[in-house]
Amino acid sequence: MIICATNLTKKFGSVEVVKGINFHVASGECFGILGPNGAGKTTTMRMIYCASPLTSGTLTVFDLDVQRHFRTIKARLGVVPQDNNLDDDLTVIENLLMYAEYFGIAKSEALHRAESLLEFVQLQEKSRDRISTLSGGMKRRLILARGLINRPHLLILDEPTTGLDPEARHLVWQKLRSLKENGTTVVLTTHYMEDAEQVCDRVAIMDLGTIIVEGNPVELVRGIVGTECYELEPFPATDGFLDHRLRDAGVPFHKLGATYYLFPGSATGEWTAEEIPHRRLLHRRATLEDLFLKLTGKELNQ
Amino acid sequence: MAWPAASFLAIRVWKRNFTVFRKHWIGAILVYFADPIFYLIIFGIGLGGYISSMEGESYLEFIAPGIIFGTAMITVCMECTYGSFTRMEIQKTFEAMIATPLSIDDVIIGEILWGASRGLFTATIIFSVILFLGLFHSPWVILIFPLVVLEGILLASISLVVTSFASNYEYVNYYYALFIAPAFYLSGIFFPLERFPAWLQGIAYVLPMTPLVRISRALSKGVIAQWMLGPLTWLILFAIACTVLAVNLMKRRLIK
Numbered sequence: 001m002i003i004c005a006t007n008l009t010k011k012f013g014s015v016e017v018v019k020g021i022n023f024h025v026a027s028g029e030c031f032g033i034l035g036p037n038g039a040g041k042t043t044t045m046r047m048i049y050c051a052s053p054l055t056s057g058t059l060t061v062f063d064l065d066v067q068r069h070f071r072t073i074k075a076r077l078g079v080v081p082q083d084n085n086l087d088d089d090l091t092v093i094e095n096l097l098m099y100a101e102y103f104g105i106a107k108s109e110a111l112h113r114a115e116s117l118l119e120f121v122q123l124q125e126k127s128r129d130r131i132s133t134l135s136g137g138m139k140r141r142l143i144l145a146r147g148l149i150n151r152p153h154l155l156i157l158d159e160p161t162t163g164l165d166p167e168a169r170h171l172v173w174q175k176l177r178s179l180k181e182n183g184t185t186v187v188l189t190t191h192y193m194e195d196a197e198q199v200c201d202r203v204a205i206m207d208l209g210t211i212i213v214e215g216n217p218v219e220l221v222r223g224i225v226g227t228e229c230y231e232l233e234p235f236p237a238t239d240g241f242l243d244h245r246l247r248d249a250g251v252p253f254h255k256l257g258a259t260y261y262l263f264p265g266s267a268t269g270e271w272t273a274e275e276i277p278h279r280r281l282l283h284r285r286a287t288l289e290d291l292f293l294k295l296t297g298k299e300l301n302q
Numbered sequence: 303m304a305w306p307a308a309s310f311l312a313i314r315v316w317k318r319n320f321t322v323f324r325k326h327w328i329g330a331i332l333v334y335f336a337d338p339i340f341y342l343i344i345f346g347i348g349l350g351g352y353i354s355s356m357e358g359e360s361y362l363e364f365i366a367p368g369i370i371f372g373t374a375m376i377t378v379c380m381e382c383t384y385g386s387f388t389r390m391e392i393q394k395t396f397e398a399m400i401a402t403p404l405s406i407d408d409v410i411i412g413e414i415l416w417g418a419s420r421g422l423f424t425a426t427i428i429f430s431v432i433l434f435l436g437l438f439h440s441p442w443v444i445l446i447f448p449l450v451v452l453e454g455i456l457l458a459s460i461s462l463v464v465t466s467f468a469s470n471y472e473y474v475n476y477y478y479a480l481f482i483a484p485a486f487y488l489s490g491i492f493f494p495l496e497r498f499p500a501w502l503q504g505i506a507y508v509l510p511m512t513p514l515v516r517i518s519r520a521l522s523k524g525v526i527a528q529w530m531l532g533p534l535t536w537l538i539l540f541a542i543a544c545t546v547l548a549v550n551l552m553k554r555r556l557i558k
């Protein structure tokens with residue numbers, strides 16, 4: 001196992017924000033930690049990269065205890081933190097070279113790696129520029145490049161694609177896939193459920209410091225919300241009637257604003273979506289986002 | 303309170319700061335040239351014109367060694383307050399560093415070594431000026447350099463202790479008023495401490511600059527004496543204690 005967490009707990013003062021979670025990540029796997037804001041994802045990641053001590057429980061990375069062997073562990077990690085912390089006193093390429101220096105990578109090798117990473121994140125032209133002149137997405141890309149400078153065995157990515165344009169986002173996911181093929185293990189958080197569904201072998205959905213479900217995203221979706229979904233916006237007047245009708249027919253659903261999300265997979269009674277008077281109706285494949293909303297939505301659960 | 307668990311990797315933190323410094327070192331030279339030269343001109347030549355001799359030397363010779371330590375002190379204190387605070391709080395450089403094999407201990411020890419190096423750099427410039435003006439008459443003045451390093455480590459760690467409590471840049475003003483200015487003006491750079499009332503002398507003697515000024519003034523006269531051992535031991539112990547304290551307080555602040 002690359003990561004093994006047992007009863008992992010983190011308290012800030014008296015507030016418990018990670019509540020005794022258990023999970024493991026196997027070699028070569030891509031593991032996604034999903035969850036609403038404040039769920040405890042970043043806190044968990046920070047414990048994995050030895051930046052934050054555990055309150056209780058055990059956590060091993062590469063079968064080493066994070067508290068005692070942090071140097072050995074960190075030497076083999078690549079980290080993309082949620083908050084940008086590029087070095088504003090250095091240029092783009094100097095940021096990579098200095099990071100390589102922290103890892104003790106020889107100068108010529110560092111230069112070679114830095115140049116190819118800049119090419120990968122398409123920042124070659126910005127090489128000599130100051131950090132303050134980069135756009136938000138460019139900073140994000142540079143941080144990703146920085147996290148790869150030591151050719152890590154385990155990559156820890158805290159919302160790596162937040163703020164990236166669609167093309168850059170796709171490039172990042174593609175690069176992740178190719179790193180994975182070469183045996184890199186990846187742990188990531190993201191709020192893009194579609195990406196998580198495509199990239200992750202397994203996901204854990206966290207809320208309020210606990211893991212609610214864990215498993216292969218496609219199987220989780222199929223098992224919990226089924227394969228299809230109706231998005232339906234009824235005429236306002238039919239609201240109360242609709243809730244009643246759906247419960248009668250045993251159709252699982254949740255509401256978000258004016259929209260109903262119906263999952264007819266496990267319906268027990270006779271019904272059709274078309275029978276309901278509606279403004280808008282969309283029939284589509286059920287996704288991880290549906291599962292996510294169903295499990296973590298605060299106002300919408302039935 | 304734990305003993306700092308720093309490793310040789312602290313050098314990499316030093317190297318980072320040096321890399322940044324190298325970009326504007328010419329500016330730094332100018333700044334640190336200007337300051338002491340003002341002191342030397344205003345006090346040494348201006349005021350010194352009214353003082354025929356001070357403990358057997360010209361007034362300029364009297365203040366010269368102290369100016370080295372005084373200016374080095376200001377450099378170190380600015381670097382480890384403004385500089386370190388910016389890196390820690392504004393730029394999150396420490397946070398980025400500890401995601402690599404570096405530990406917080408390495409980062410703080412690296413900052414202390416860097417602060418001391420800045421002091422040494424400044425001291426070297428002023429030393430050269432004073433040497434050029436022919437104000438030194440003994441080869442023992444070369445011992446000023448290890449003393450400056452000791453001063454640098456001590457003041458860098460004191461400054462980092464203060465920075466570990468800081469929530470914004472305002473705190474540097476308090477630090478200046480309550481520590482830097484008294485340490486500078488009560489150190490006996492400009493006149494012998496015997497002029498002060500006893501209670502003020504008492505304060506002066508626990509401030510780190512006073513023994514440094516006394517010892518360096520003796521060195522510049524070619525004196526090496528046994529009385530220096532006491533103050534030196536005090537400074538070394540003081541520096542060790544403050545380093546341990548700085549590392550611990552910074553860890554308390556940064557590890558969450």
Ligand SMILES: Nc1ncnc2c1ncn2[C@@H]1O[C@H](COP(=O)(O)OP(=O)(O)OP(=O)(O)O)[C@@H](O)[C@H]1O
Pocket residue numbers: 012017035036037038039040041042043044082558
């Ligand atoms: N240093 C800290 N001190 C006190 N509380 C903290 C600290 N860091 C995080 N928290 C709290 O811990 C909880 C979990 O925060 P965390 O950053 O892990 O959430 P997250 O799942 O990463 O959320 P997001 O999706 O917004 O990034 C939040 O309630 C947050 O307020």
Ligand SMILES: [Mg+2]
Pocket residue numbers: 041042043082158
């Ligand atoms: Mg987060």
